[in-house]
Amino acid sequence: MFKKLSSSEARARRRALAALLCAGLGGMGGAAWAAAPGVQSLRVERSDDEVLLYAELSFELAASVQDALLKGIPVHFVAEARVLRERWYWFDQELAQAARYTRVAYQPLTRHWRLNTSSEPINDAELGLGLSQQYDSLAEVMAAVQRIAGWKIASAEQLAGGGAQLLQFQFRLDASQLPRTFQLGGLRQSDWHLALERRQPLELERSP
Numbered sequence: 001m002f003k004k005l006s007s008s009e010a011r012a013r014r015r016a017l018a019a020l021l022c023a024g025l026g027g028m029g030g031a032a033w034a035a036a037p038g039v040q041s042l043r044v045e046r047s048d049d050e051v052l053l054y055a056e057l058s059f060e061l062a063a064s065v066q067d068a069l070l071k072g073i074p075v076h077f078v079a080e081a082r083v084l085r086e087r088w089y090w091f092d093q094e095l096a097q098a099a100r101y102t103r104v105a106y107q108p109l110t111r112h113w114r115l116n117t118s119s120e121p122i123n124d125a126e127l128g129l130g131l132s133q134q135y136d137s138l139a140e141v142m143a144a145v146q147r148i149a150g151w152k153i154a155s156a157e158q159l160a161g162g163g164a165q166l167l168q169f170q171f172r173l174d175a176s177q178l179p180r181t182f183q184l185g186g187l188r189q190s191d192w193h194l195a196l197e198r199r200q201p202l203e204l205e206r207s208p
Contacts, residue, residue: 039198042169044153046204051096051154057146057171062191065139065173074105076122077145077179081153083202084170085161092166094156104141106116113141165202170195
């Protein structure tokens with residue numbers, strides 16, 4: 001038989017159970033938030049005549065994308081930034097636009113990961129035209145992909161003229177750059193869909 005609890009004992013037990021439940025949900029919520037894809041931070045600095053963008057991204061590659069990389073298939077990403085001037089009487093005016101292309105590839109012979117970055121779309125014939133870096137692990141190269149620092153998106157002259165200005169930032173995985181035979185194969189579209197976006201008022205910080 002169950003012992004009947006007094007009202008004070010029942011309240012104490014309910015509080016204890018509620019505390020345990022909140023602790024458990026809080027841990028799960030923290031893990032889910034840490035893994036949630038998105039633009040974690042986005043800011044713009046002015047350095048001399050250049051307008052530089054800094055961003056921290058958060059996302060994880062699907063298992064099929066990682067498997068493709070290990071098989072030697074490069075994966076491409078595109079970041080795009082636009083600065084707009086708000087106009088109440090018409091469409092917003094575009095003041096500046098920039099794109100940043102990155103290519104991640106695994107080199108089985110050296111067991112290194114290669115990251116290429118360029119202001120133009122990257123193809124195999126032009127790998128040496130942009131910035132190239134090597135990393136020892138997938139985690140290291142993806143950490144570099146998710147951190148954008150000092151990317152010039154405009155000149156100070158382009159943003160002159162006053163008025164309220166907006167910054168639009170987008171980052172996506174470009175599945176169209178995959179080999180044609182791979183696209184026609186067992187490509188699970190949802191695994192290759194990655195699109196992060198943020199829109200916020202432009203606030204220029206002066207770099208130290």
